[in-house]
Amino acid sequence: MLNMGSEVTVDAEPEPIALDPQKTAVIMIDMQRDFLEPGGFGETLGNDVSLLKKAVGPCKALLDLARRTGILVIHTREGHRPDLSDAPKAKVERGAPSMRIGSPGPMGRILVRGEPGHDLIPELYPLPGEPVIDKPGKGAFYATDLGSILQHRGIETLIVCGVTTEVCVHTTVREANDRGYKCIVPGDCCASYFPEFHEMGLRMIKAQGGIFGWVSDSQKLQRALG
Ligand code: TIU
Numbered sequence: 001m002l003n004m005g006s007e008v009t010v011d012a013e014p015e016p017i018a019l020d021p022q023k024t025a026v027i028m029i030d031m032q033r034d035f036l037e038p039g040g041f042g043e044t045l046g047n048d049v050s051l052l053k054k055a056v057g058p059c060k061a062l063l064d065l066a067r068r069t070g071i072l073v074i075h076t077r078e079g080h081r082p083d084l085s086d087a088p089k090a091k092v093e094r095g096a097p098s099m100r101i102g103s104p105g106p107m108g109r110i111l112v113r114g115e116p117g118h119d120l121i122p123e124l125y126p127l128p129g130e131p132v133i134d135k136p137g138k139g140a141f142y143a144t145d146l147g148s149i150l151q152h153r154g155i156e157t158l159i160v161c162g163v164t165t166e167v168c169v170h171t172t173v174r175e176a177n178d179r180g181y182k183c184i185v186p187g188d189c190c191a192s193y194f195p196e197f198h199e200m201g202l203r204m205i206k207a208q209g210g211i212f213g214w215v216s217d218s219q220k221l222q223r224a225l226g
Contacts, residue, residue, distance in 0.1 A: 010224040012184060012216035013206045019157040019182070021225060025072040025150060026062060027140060029162025029169050031055075031124045032077055034117040036163070039106035041117070044099035047193035052163050055191035056123050058218040059161050062189055063124060065218075069225050072153055075126045076133045076140045078168060079111050079118045086136045086143070139171035147179065157182045159221065160213075161189035166201035173205060173212050183213030186221055 007018045034040035035052060042049045066073050080087040084102050092101045101111045108115030113134060126132055135144045150158075158181050160173050169190050173183045185205055192198035206215040 008224045010184060010214075010216055011220040012214040014210045014214070017157075017182065017184060017214045017216075019184070021069055021071050023154055023156040024159065025074055025153070025155045025157075026066045026159045026161065027172065028059060028063070028073065028075045028120075028124060029140065029160065029172055030076055030078045030164075031059060031121050031162050032079075032117070033107055033119055033121055034079070034111055036121050037107065037117070039117070041101070041111045042193065044095065044103075044105070044110055045193075049193070051193050051195070052191040055161070055163065055189055056121070058186065058188040059124055062159070062161060062186060062218045062221060065222055065225055066159075067127065071159075071225075072155065073126070073130045074133060074146070074149065075120060075124075075130060076135050076144075076146075076162070076168075076172075077113075077118060077120065078135055078138070079113045080136055082109070082112055082114065084112075137171075138168045139175040140168070141172070141175040141179065150181070155181070157184065159184045159186065161186060163191050164197075165190040165192040166194070166197040167192075170201050170204070170212075177212045184221075185213060185215050186217045187215055188217045188219075 007020050009016050009018045035042040103110050107117030133144050133146050140146050160183050176183050187202050202215045205212040
C-alpha cells in the first residue's frame with residue numbers, strides 16, 4: 001500500500017513527470033464488449049475490432065499495479081438510456097438504420113445501458129468499490145459525475161487508458177487538461193481501429209511541450225510505482 005505523501009517520477013514524453021500515487025487515478029475508458037468484440041457498436045461503424053485487443057494485456061497489468069499499490073481505479077462506459085432520451089439525434093441517425101445505436105444486435109441493443117454489449121470486458125472487470133461512470137458522450141467529464149468524484153478524492157493526476165486513442169481517450173484527456181488535471185497516457189494501454197490515428201493521437205498529446213499531457217507506457221509506470 002502507499003506511503004503517505006510519497007512522490008515518484010515516471011519516465012514519459014516530452015519529459016519525466018512526478019506524481020503522488022495518493023492523488024492519482026487510473027481511468028479505464030470504455031473497455032466494453034461493444035468496442036472490443038464482434039457484433040457491437042465498433043463493428044457497426046465498419047471497424048476491425050480485433051485491432052483493439054493488443055491493449056487488453058497492458059491494461060490488465062496496469063490495473064493489477066494500481067490495485068496492488070492502492071491507486072484509485074475508475075472505469076467508464078459509453079452508452080445510452082434504453083429510451084435513448086440522452087442520445088442526440090445527430091449521434092443516433094448515422095449509418096444504416098439497422099446498425100444504429102439502439103438497434104438489436106448479437107450482444108443486445110447497440111450501445112444501450114444494461115445490454116450485454118455495453119458491459120465491460122471480463123478481463124478488465126471492475127472490482128467492488130471501483131467507480132463505474134456511465135457517459136453519454138465521448139469525453140468522460142461531459143454529463144457525468146466524474147469531476148465530483150475526482151475532486152472529493154483529491155485527485156490531481158490521471159493515468160488515462162482505454163479505447164479508442166483518438167476518440168474517447170483523447171476527448172477525455174482534453175477535457176481533463178482544461179480542468180487542471182495532469183494526464184499521463186500509457187500508449188500501450190490504448191488502441192484505435194486506425195493504427196495511424198493511435199500514433200498521431202499520442203504525438204498530439206505530447207507535442208508542444210506536452211500540450212495535453214504526457215505519454216508513457218505500462219512498463220515505465222511499473223518501474224516507477226512497482
Ligand atoms: N468509434 C470510436 O473510435 N470510438 C467511439 O465511438 N467511442 C470510444 O472511443 N469509446
